[in-house]
Amino acid sequence: MTERFSFVVNGYPAEVTADGTAPLLSVLRDELNLRGSRYGCGTEQCGACMVLIDGVPAYSCTRDTASVAGRRVTTVEGLSSNGALSPLQQAFLDEQAGQCGYCLSGILVSASALLAKNPNPSRAEIVTALDPHLCRCGMHNRVIRAVQRAAAGGST
Amino acid sequence: MISNTLPLSLTDNPILSQWIAFEEKGRVRIATGKVEIGQGILTAMTQIAAEELDVTPEQVRMVSGETDVSPAEYFTSGSYSVAVGGAAIRLVCAEVRSLFLDRAAEALGCKASELSVEGGKFLRAGKDTGRDYWSMSGEIKLDRRASGTAPTKLPSTYRIVGKSLPRLDLPAKVAGAAFIHDIAPEDVVHARVLRRPWRHARLVAFDEAAVRKAAKAPVDTLREGDFVAFTGASELAVSRAAEAARASARWEGGMPAPDNIGDREWLKAQPAKSRTVENGLPGRAQGRVVEAEYSRPFLTYGSIGPACALAEFKDGALKVWSHTQGPSIQRDWLARALGMETKQVTVFHRQGAGAYGHNTADDAAFDACYIATRMPGRTIRVQWPREDEFLAAPISTAMAIKLRAVLDDENKPADWTIEIWSPPHAQRPGMNGNSNFTGAEALPNPPPQKELNDIGDDRGGGATRNGVAIYDLPRHRLIHHMIPGAPLRTSSLRGLGAWANVYAIESFIDELAEAAGEDPVSYRLALLSDPRPHRVVETAAQMSGWFDKRNLGEGRALGFGFARYKNIASFAAVVAEVEVDQDVRLKRIWCAADAGLVISPDGAKNQIEGGIIQGASFAMRERVRFEGGKVATATWADYPILRFSDIPEIDIELIDNPNEPTLGLGEASVGPTGAAIGNAVARALGKRIRDLPLTRDRIAATLLAE
Missing domain, CATH: 3.30.365.10 (Aldehyde oxidase/xanthine dehydrogenase, molybdopterin binding domain)
Structure with a gap:
């Protein structure tokens, strides 16, 4: 059964007509055409679909759309503004923290939440924040350095 | 000197216009059959083309893997892309530059050697001649065969190759775009x-x-x-x-898989096509015999x-x-x-x-x-x-490997035998004349499957890849039992058989060193008369402080692993420091590699580090299990891979060798890493785990045995 849901996505109000049990990931990708959040496993095991709900990282692959009504959702597309990459995204480029890049959307979202809460995280805190994310290419150390660089204001 | 013999990509696609066009003013279109799979290949190809043409990287537009336009270059695999596909682009661009310059010189009434190129514009004594690739593209037909004889630039004059050009595909990827x-x-x-x-x-x-x-x-x-x-x-x-x-x-x-499929005993019991390849001195040596058997499980590419x-x-x-x-x-x-x-x-x-x-x-x-x-x-x-x-999915096959050496009076191997049991490592589309599409097999009356063979030794081998140890071995015998009847679509995963063969050979070298009472690195160096691999091994030992860290305390040790991928591509030596209690923890990893001329040092290090982490994950965690006829590891919870909290700091050193041809690099660090971890675990535990992966269960079983 489809219903209407309103929520805020990347700072803009969004209204969708969807099955309330549809995963948020499919609504973001198919209804709102925000295709940066990625399907990886559908079972909260890889982190490729990670978004922020009211600023907290959440798996969008299993999240009922009905449960985000009235809340703020942030996807990787919401990290940049007016087409300009955020300092965190720029730090990933500066460290060349990517190979295939498929896991990056989710990692960037989790890292942005970490930095919002803790502007100077230790390596251990970064690892803890990113441990829900799988990367198969082996970019882990570059990603950690990128988060450290962003925390230091891009100066590391 | 960079070889000017024609690479396969160019003999298969010999017409210059298959590779290059000057359609849009100020832009060069370079076509390649090699594709981006996360390894940064299109950035490296852009650097090679820009360098030889004297245009900026921004002026190059790559068209990759579009079959109406791009040259047909087989698969993007085997660490061949820069070494073969890149070599073709280098020769094509050098030849095109030379054709244009000759014509410009003729028109200007000067010698081609008086002209230079900058941003695609032709200069004489540093001054713009008003001519460039685009203004002259109508005069020079590129639908001609490449001769491959135009001189390529000397590496000492490179301005773009050898520099770490940022990956061209990453900006879109950090913004959440770019995928199919x-x-x-x-x-x-x-x-x-x-x-x-x-x-x-x-x-x-x-x-x-x-x-x-x-x-x-x-x-x-x-x-x-x-x-x-x-x-x-x-x-x-x-x-x-x-x-x-x-x-x-x-x-x-159909063909449900037995639960024990892939175990060492299962592999050795299967009907096989067997062959023996002997090299070196005739006859067999007499002396002290050392033997050991190793195995690897089925893996998924994940x-x-x-x-x-x-x-x-x-x-x-x-x-x-x-x-x-x-x-x-x-x-x-x-x-x-x-x-x-x-x-x-x-x-x-x-x-x-x-x-x-x-x-x-x-x-x-x-x-x-x-x-x-x-x-x-x-x-x-x-x-x-x-x-x-x-x-x-296609699956990377389990293998069993037996090694046997006869030691001479100096405890060096006078006689060496490797025996490999394995299904084939290649069932990509078209291999052995089969389409190998799983969907096609499910249609009514599918064509009967043609007989399976593994990749031939002349193309790097499948199960036999890196089966021949790189050390000085006077008598070498390889016995290959190719198992054609496994009820699985066994195919290629990074390095194919190399990962397991390097694990087995490098473990065995450590076992021989132990039998000889020698340090494992010194033992290796004594068996490497060629100075090039010698230097790679020495560099890794030096980086890690190998000879100063003989005793790191209980449950902690360094281990060494070394190989030259396919025995023709890059050399990589890895040192792993581990701590073992119930589980293996990685503390630090060092790697020295020699890849000849490196196109992008940062890109190369990225590939090496990715290979290290993937190789460590294979060795420490990964195993596809079967139950009820099918794969039982159907989620990431059942098939764990290394995560952020498992990854140690990794130091990589590229040995500068720009005058040697580029050697394929993407798969080079995977095998040595597994071996280095296995050897470190053996030294930390005082007992060796010969059947991968190095999981908690295996550690417990190994400690309880005997």
């Missing part, structure tokens, strides 16, 4: 395919009412034989339909993004969008499997998640194409679910 999964035409038809649980299983039935109920939206069912697809406008609906179908499907017949493909069949023409590693081969075999002419099919490569070997990209492409031929005029999008990636 995101292509969403209007009115696209979403599709999911029901996969068989094991090879040749026959579908008895599935609960159609349950499928309709689960979908919650209109979904059509397409069934031909055992090929069942659910199609519709809603991706969510077809995905729910397919899940319900899988849950309720009943299967019979891309984070499940496969996706799109296809459209219209007016007799089939267009396919795929993240395949072999666009031209895929085109040829899609045509054959669908009963079409090759010219009817065009493949457009689009990026997927990392490909570490033969994954499901080609299968997804076949699924989409087959459905498209049944729904002409519509664009079909097939997305594989994660579970099918584990259950139905």
Whole structure:
């Protein structure tokens, strides 16, 4: 059964007509055409679909759309503004923290939440924040350095 | 000196215009059959082209893997892309530059040697001549054969090659764009395919009412034989339909896999085609004998993004969008499997998640194409679910390896035998004359499978890849038992047989050193008379402080691993520091590598580090298990890989060797890493684990044994 849901996505109000049990990931990708959040496993095991709900990282692959009504959702597309990459995204480029890049959307979202809460995280805190994310290419150390660089204001 | 012998990519695609065009003012179009799979290849190719043409990297536009335009360059595999595909682009660009300069010199009444090129403009004594590639492109026909004889630049004059150009594809990727999964035409038809649980299983039935109920939206069912697809406008609906179908499907017949498939005993008991290759001195040596057996399990490539493909069949023409590693081969075999002419099919490569070997990209492409031929005029999008990636993907095969050495009076191996039991490592589309698309096998009356063979030794081997140790061995015997009848689609994963062979050989070298009472690195160095590998081993030992760290305390040790990938590509030596209690923890890793001329040092280090982490993950965690005839490891929880909290700091040093040809690099660090970890664990535990992976269960079993 489809219903209407309103929520805020990347700072803009969004209204969708969807099955309330549809995963948020499919609504973001198919209804709102925000295709940066990625399907990886559908079972909260890889982190490729990670978004922020009211600023907290959440798996969008299993999240009922009905449960985000009235809340703020942030996807990787919401990290940049007016087409300009955020300092965190720029730090990933500066460290060349990517190979295939498929896991990056989710990692960037989790890292942005970490930095919002803790502007100077230790390596251990970064690892803890990113441990829900799988990367198969082996970019882990570059990603950690990128988060450290962003925390230091891009100066590391 | 960089060799000017024609690389295979150029002999297969000998016409200059297959590679290069000056269509848009100020831009050069370079076509390549090699594709981006996360390794940064298009950035490296851009550097090579810009360097030889004297244009800026920004002026180069790469067209990759589009079969109507790009040269046919087999698969993007085997660490061949820079060494072979890049070499072709270098020769083509050097020749084109030279053709243009000769013509410009003629027109200007000067010698070509008086001219230089900057940003594609031709200069004389540093002054603009008003001529450039674009103004002269009408005068020079590029539909001519490459001679391959134009001089290429000296590496000492390079301005772009050898510098770390930032990856061209990363800006889009950090912004959340760039993947095939995101292509969403209007009115696209979403599709999911029901996969068989094991090879040749026959579908008895599935609960159609349950499928309709689960979908919650209109979904059509397409069934031909055992090929069942659910199609519709809603991706969510077809995905729910397919899940319900899988849950309720009943299967019979076919080739269910036994639970013990892949165990050392299972491998050695299988019917095999056996051969022996002997090298070196005649006769057998006498002396002290050391023997050991090793094994590796089945592995999956485990891309984070499940496969996706799109296809459209219209007016007799089939267009396919795929993240395949072999666009031209895929085109040829899609045509054959669908009963079409090759010219009817065009493949457009689009990026997927990392490909570490033969994954499901080609299968997804076949699924989409087959459905498209049944729904002409519509664009079909097939997305594989994660579970099918584990259950139905090609699989990297288990292997058993036995090593035997006879030691001489100085405790050096006077006689060396390696015996390998393995199914083949290659069943990509077209190999052995089979299409190898899983969907095609499910159609009614599929063509009978042709006899399986492994990749020949002349092409690097499959199970025998790196089976011949690089050390000074006066008598060498390789016995290869190729198992053709495994009930699985065994195929290529990064390094193929090299990972296990290097694990076995490098473990065995440590065992010989121990038998000789010598340090493992000193023992290796004494068996490496060639100075090039000698230097790589010494560099890694030095980086890690190998000789100063003989005692790190209980449960902690360093281990060493070394190989030259395929014995012709890059050299890599790895030192791992581990701590072992119930589990293995990585504390630090060092790697020294010699890849000859490196196009992008940062890109090379990125590949080496990725190979280290993947090799460590294979060795420490990974094993596909079977139950009830099918793969039992169907989620990431069942098939753990290394995570952020498992990764140590990693130091990499590239040995500067710009005057040597570029050596393939992408797979070089994987085998040495597994071996280094295995050797470190053996030294930390005082007992050796010869059957991978190095899990808690294996550690406990090894400590309890004896």
